[in-house]
Amino acid sequence: MPLENRIALVSGAARGIGRAIALRLARDGADVGLVDVSPAIEETAALVRESGRKAVVAIADIADAAQARAAAQRVAADLGAIDLLVNNAGIVNNIAGVEKMSEEAWAHEIGVNLTGAFNLVRATVGPMAARGFGRIVNISSVAARGGLARQVGYSATKAGLLGLTHTVALEYARKGVTCNAVLPGMVETENVKVMPAEIREAAIAATPVRRFGEPAEIAALVAFLCGAEAGYITGAEIDISGGGHLNTLVLGSRREAGGR
Numbered sequence: 333m334p335l336e337n338r339i340a341l342v343s344g345a346a347r348g349i350g351r352a353i354a355l356r357l358a359r360d361g362a363d364v365g366l367v368d369v370s371p372a373i374e375e376t377a378a379l380v381r382e383s384g385r386k387a388v389v390a391i392a393d394i395a396d397a398a399q400a401r402a403a404a405q406r407v408a409a410d411l412g413a414i415d416l417l418v419n420n421a422g423i424v425n426n427i428a429g430v431e432k433m434s435e436e437a438w439a440h441e442i443g444v445n446l447t448g449a450f451n452l453v454r455a456t457v458g459p460m461a462a463r464g465f466g467r468i469v470n471i472s473s474v475a476a477r478g479g480l481a482r483q484v485g486y487s488a489t490k491a492g493l494l495g496l497t498h499t500v501a502l503e504y505a506r507k508g509v510t511c512n513a514v515l516p517g518m519v520e521t522e523n524v525k526v527m528p529a530e531i532r533e534a535a536i537a538a539t540p541v542r543r544f545g546e547p548a549e550i551a552a553l554v555a556f557l558c559g560a561e562a563g564y565i566t567g568a569e570i571d572i573s574g575g576g577h578l579n580t581l582v583l584g585s586r587r588e589a590g591g592r
């Protein structure tokens with residue numbers, strides 16, 4: 333099993349993509365620390381244990397540095413030194429134009445999506461470097477590059493994660509620690525399932541492969557990036573969006589891919 337004897341920490345693992353990542357890492361042999369603000373994290377833990385691996389739960393708000401550090405310490409104390417960190421927890425706090433987005437909504441999104449990832453990197457990367465192995469995967473979004481109207485905070489945090497990724501990759505490249513960003517397009521999670529039909533249809537029409545992604549597809553990419561074979565990939569931004577990041581506006585592409 334490619335991740336046998338590895339210890340992972342996955343944030344935002346109570347549901348959605350984070351749960352799929354936790355289950356996939358466990359299927360590949362890792363024991364998993366699960367960090368979330370939601371008590372539903374216990375359901376993910378039960379599923380990990382059913383698959384035969386160990387799971388440790390830490391209920392924590394990762395935007396708070398002390399809580400993030402305590403969660404990482406708890407996982408390391410119960411499972412062993414953390415080898416794999418997946419910064420998956422993310423929120424959309426408010427959907428509003430720039431002028432209408434409140435300072436609180438902006439600060440909350442920056443706090444969870446960007447500072448939360450920073451907090452968990454700081455809590456785990458030192459021991460990874462000391463042991464000469466580590467894998468950090470940050471779940472960004474296609475919104476990092478193209479912007480997202482009415483979601484300025486979210487888009488800015490996802491772009492900020494790319495800067496975090498590049499810098500951690502540079503600082504730790506010689507120490508066996510890689511850091512990469514995964515940029516999903518629309519993925520069929522609880523949030524996306526409840527979107528109005530017209531928005532779902534428009535999003536599918538704008539996606540060259542003509543469907544949403546599955547959480548398990550994101551998880552498979554993350555698992556690969558966590559493996560020993562991915563040691564030459566660092567500082568990368570990997571789109572997993574059904575071609576949603578491609579330019580479908582020019583004439584020939586528009587015909588093939590549907591255009592926007």
Ligand SMILES: NC(=O)c1ccc[n+]([C@@H]2O[C@H](COP(=O)([O-])OP(=O)(O)OC[C@H]3O[C@@H](n4cnc5c(N)ncnc54)[C@H](O)[C@@H]3O)[C@@H](O)[C@H]2O)c1
Nearest residue numbers: 344346348349368369370393394420421422473518519521
């Ligand atoms: N679903 C998509 O289409 C999509 C597309 C691109 C990127 N993403 C990104 O993928 C990640 C997961 O998305 P999802 O759709 O599965 O989201 P989700 O809302 O289903 O799950 C997010 C999880 O994060 C947890 N969380 C929220 N705030 C937290 C905090 N302060 N501390 C700890 N945990 C916290 C939530 O409780 C929840 O379990 C997010 O970073 C999201 O931005 C999702």
